[in-house]
Amino acid sequence: MEIDIFTLFPQAFAWFETQRHVANLIARGHRLGYVNYRDHTPLTAGQVDDTPFGGGAGMVLRVDVVESSLRARYGVDPVDLRSERRVLALTAGGRLLDDELVDELAGEPALTILSGRYEGFDERVLEHFAGDRVSIGRYVLAGGELAAMVLCDAVLRKLPGALGDERSVVEESFSKALRGAPEYPHYTRPAEYRGWRVPDVLLSGHHERVAQWRQAQSRSRERAGPLP
Numbered sequence: 001m002e003i004d005i006f007t008l009f010p011q012a013f014a015w016f017e018t019q020r021h022v023a024n025l026i027a028r029g030h031r032l033g034y035v036n037y038r039d040h041t042p043l044t045a046g047q048v049d050d051t052p053f054g055g056g057a058g059m060v061l062r063v064d065v066v067e068s069s070l071r072a073r074y075g076v077d078p079v080d081l082r083s084e085r086r087v088l089a090l091t092a093g094g095r096l097l098d099d100e101l102v103d104e105l106a107g108e109p110a111l112t113i114l115s116g117r118y119e120g121f122d123e124r125v126l127e128h129f130a131g132d133r134v135s136i137g138r139y140v141l142a143g144g145e146l147a148a149m150v151l152c153d154a155v156l157r158k159l160p161g162a163l164g165d166e167r168s169v170v171e172e173s174f175s176k177a178l179r180g181a182p183e184y185p186h187y188t189r190p191a192e193y194r195g196w197r198v199p200d201v202l203l204s205g206h207h208e209r210v211a212q213w214r215q216a217q218s219r220s221r222e223r224a225g226p227l228p
Ligand code: ADE
Pocket: 090, 091, 092, 093, 116, 134, 135, 136, 137, 138, 139, 140, 141, 142, 143, 144, 147
């Protein structure tokens, strides 16, 4: 997969690239690239944002700056780019990122992620350049960089070769294998700690019963709702 992240802070991703699953994929030929809007602004003094028409607090990322950044990277009109590759704009009001959307994105050969700052994007970026508007939750971040990392983390770990054991991504919370339900509880050694015992079935070595117990736990967690 090839992912291009448009951002004012490409340096924020240095740590992200050191994460094992991300580094594994880069070593296998997947690519993460960064475009700094500031390097492509047509305005003097590196300006990328402006005050909102109609007044109000904060600064808005300009549509002409986003356009020239996209043109510099792809050499086409960004309006047409959407039909060539998946262009996602990160914004608090977008489609909520969930396992279904993550699976969908993990099937794409290439992603373009537009990360905003300040009050966000000029609406024309969202309307004309972005194919999807994606939110990682109903709260507002100071910028899209953390949201971009969350999205990339969730998508990349689904790709073959990212994790040590491919089974990790099959039976996990909200996956198809668990019919969208939360994952069952996990335990490891010691089998008893401060009197808290691991359920006997997990120590039984009886694979069939372990599988049944896990499915039942997953279903009862779904009925109970989110963990308190
Ligand atoms: N930018 C600011 N807040 C955001 C959010 N919750 N999700 C995605 N991008 C954002």
